[in-house]
Amino acid sequence: MTLQSILGNFALILFVLTVVTGIIWFFDRFYLSRQRRAKADAALAEFDARNAKLSADGIKLENSGRAALEANLLRQPTWVEYSGSFFPVIAMVFFLRSFLYEPFKIPSSSMVPTLLVGDLILVNKFTYGIRLPILNKKVIEVNKPQRGDVMVFKYPKDMSLDYIKRVVGVPGDKITYQNKRLTINGQALSYTPLPDYLNEDTLDYSQQFTENLSNVQHTIAVRSGRPPISLEGVMDFPNKDACSYNPEGFTCTVPAGNYFMMGDNRDNSEDSRYWGFVPDENIVGKAFLVWMNLGNFKRIGTFFK
Structure with a gap:
């Protein structure tokens, strides 16, 4: 270390x-x-x-x-x-x-529009089980992550870094992402168009949709003209053979004890598409509340899902 x-x-x-x-x-x-x-x-x-x-x-x-x-x-x-x-x-x-509960600060726009840069959030540390501090070893089982949860975890490529993304796939799921639409276990998710989203930091617009992920309705943002995945950005990772890629997207089967994570800002998120699955031992907790944003006080007290 x-x-x-x-x-x-x-x-x-x-x-x-x-x-x-x-x-x-x-x-x-x-x-x-x-x-x-x-x-x-x-x-x-x-x-x-x-x-x-x-x-x-x-x-x-x-x-x-x-x-x-x-x-x-x-x-x-x-x-x-x-x-x-x-x-x-x-x-x-x-x-x-x-x-x-542990506080975290959102450093990037990968979870826009759900979470904004500068949001200070709270993470529930016991939802997914009681873990030993430092070692992060689970000693008491409580709940398993569910599709749609916003989860903080240790980045598999560097365990000193904490990442936050949305759980898209749980163990055993077959995830297909084609033309910026998700299909899980053969069932296509529903998408409802929303007014375009203005990113106040970059002053550009993204298309917005409400995505229904296992009855968890949340907002995603996509950029027209961007490919669903940048193939040259895909790294080597454990169980990569469980995934197949093409210019329009990918299909992955989530291995046992692992989770597939994606950012809500789909075209501006480095996530499981690129660096692979998140093992259970990397889990930190479930994010649920914006308790402070010094640049946007309206964000204070925002619960999200």
Whole structure:
């Protein structure tokens, strides 16, 4: 693992911080604090004995110094104090991101018009099963991805990268994409034309359709004049022999334990057409909510499917 991939893996950074601050917190709680208490008790006993002797000699003393002495002796070192303060916060964030919900930022237009560049989205981490942090190994089965789900996953060509696409095919499905129309297991999907979509970033128009994918109706965008697939962009990938390509599209049979992913911006998405299937072990979670977009506040609170 390179330094760049380590720095890019926020989950790993959180895990290391949780472990380090946790060790310091427990070490202080069960060892250092007891040492400070023992030293404080000994010093206070000496302080009390000295004051008692002075009082017996008729010297009047102020007792306020005792509290200040005790507080000073029990004070945590700065590095321990900060670690102890940060530990519960970091541990909570790590738990939430690892097992419940994780935020992601949409960096490209491959899911337009469903998701826009700059959308900050939430991903449900437990919908598809409970997985061990960092290792991403599933330990508890919950649900399987379904056609139409918007899913975040580790890019098969570089596991340090997170991709987001729509599940088009599940294990065993025969996917055919010809002339920019999908057929799944011999059944052609229905498409309803919509007004053209204006991409405000590039100021160009795309055709829009409502695609009915296993009763999940969502919007896709296509560009007239673009081929359904760029054959020179197709890479080598595991189980490539399950696919056949031609200038008008492709046909793939999804292997067991894998999923076929496509972007909603069909002519501007690098997806399973080019780099292959997504194994179950690459799954991160199901995306469902835009919680922030600093460039478009109207996007806040948008649930999508």
